[in-house]
Amino acid sequence: MRVLGLETSCDETGVAIYDSERGLLADALYSQIELHREYGGVVPELASRDHIRKCLPLLREALAQAGLEAGQIDGVAFTSGPGLVGALMVGACIGRSLAYAWGVPALGVHHMEAHLLAPMLEPEPPALPFVALLVSGGHTQLVRVDGIGRYQLLGESLDDAAGEAFDKCAKMLKLPYPGGPQLARLAEQGSARFDFPRPMVNRPGLDFSFSGLKTAVLTAVREQGGGEQLDPAVRADIAASFQAAVVETLVIKCLRALRETGLSSLVLAGGVSANRLLQQTLARELGAVGARVYYARPQFCTDNGAMIAYAGCQRLLAGQRDELALTVRARWPLMELPALAG
Secondary structure, eight states: OEEEEEESSEEEEEEEEEEETTTEEEEEEEOHHHHTTTTSSHHHHHHHHHHHHHHHHHHHHHHHHTTTGGGGGEEEEEEEEEHHHHHHHHHHHHHHHHHHTTTOOOOOOOOOHHHHHGGGSSSSOOSSSEEEEEEESSOOOEEEEEEEEEEEEEEEEEOOOHHHHHHHHHHHHTTOSHHHHHHHHHHHTTOOSSSSOOTTTTTTSSSSOOOHHHHHHHHHHTTTTTTGOHHHHHHHHHHHHHHHHHHHHHHHHHHHHHHHOOOOEEEEGGGGGOHHHHHHHHHHHHHTTOOOEOOOHHHHHHSHHHHHHHHHHHHHTTTOOSSSSSOOSOOOOGSOOOOOOO
């Protein structure tokens, strides 16, 4: 089955084609970073308009990459949530219209399920069951995964997600948009000499909280003279200290989740999964206890059409499909998804 995947949940337009027998045939992506940079963050209306402009050119590019005609597509998958409603509506309208015109089934895909399954696109995918750490700008969750749709929430952030904390601390340090990746790059130049808290690691459970850590960073920035007055070396040290605190907190909770579930495989997924320190620390710490971490290649860590095409393909093969009516959701709990048989 050949499935066209459309990703338009936020500020990346992704179009990909996945074949259930041959694997990923095409992947095209356009990032809106330059569009939103002057505003210091994503402007939803501008994001929606840009998705409208980019979807069809990227579709033509993906079909050319795959060497296919439109009539050779067997199904269409599009992101239907969670995300920016206007941006989601663009992908949903285009995806559903294409499916109707081509006479093939269409399916709305859960954005975070697609991230969770992205490592399945790699040459050595994880075997079920496993624990997944979903870590992005909007989510920080630990989930036990026994199959597609067979999810058990183990823990989640009680306030800001880890990616959101990265972005907010980047603003405190007066770093340009997008802040999270900028902070991670700056951290490579610094020393983790500031003693920032590792939130909630000394209490039982698998939930997260990053609000206190953000306050500690803000206090340090003010004590050192403010974001614009910071010495460059001090700014790098604060960034390194913040990143070290987040990574150590995530790793401690991941190890705890593996112990409590008795599993030995961890999937790292979501935009923050591209963080090199997090990848390296998890590989080292899990390896020491006989466990292993899996994650997608860098271009599939952030939003992309390939993960939507793959996740959609698995559910379409199981017979799931949407009616003509469109449904998009700004919020959509992962645990509400139906399980696939087997």
